[in-house]
Amino acid sequence: MEVNLKLYQAEGDLLIDPLLYRQLVGSLNYLTITRPDISFAVQQLIGFTNANWAGCADTRRSITGWCMFLGNALISWKSKKQNRVSKSFTESEYRAMSSACSEIVWLRGLLGEIGFPQLIPTPFHADNTSAIQIAANLTAEIFTKALGRPRHQFMVDKLMLFDQQHQFEGG
Structure with a gap:
């Protein structure tokens, strides 16, 4: 893997045969079971989160949704009504981010326990600027x-x- 190389989805040429690419990625995922030395290059843990403010018409509680990937494999997800009514869209997004962060911490601990410590921070994506600013403040x-x-x-x-x-x- 090239050091400091940043790949972007919107750059580069499209693959001629996406099926071949998926087969290659699947093979690399399989190899990480027996070749821990390539795990870093193949497995990057990424999290995504979102919320639907007051999504339940009956209770006005928001819906939390998040998913976690290890490489290209979806390994954990959640879609659940939040325990409390949020007073704003920002609050509902912040609650979803908190829930997703708890999952990331747990997954990182689990990966470390089975011999795959995560040495770099986990990329985490959310779409609410206000909630992100609160989390960073x-x-x-x-x-x-x-x-x-x-x-x-x-x-x-x-x-x-x-x-x-x-x-x-x-x-």
């Missing part, structure tokens, strides 16, 4: 743990707090 960190001075100051600045004593001293 560490602002609440300042309320939950001790932080080093630079991180603490960074969080204080993010919260747009200011030192009143400095303000009155002209600073």
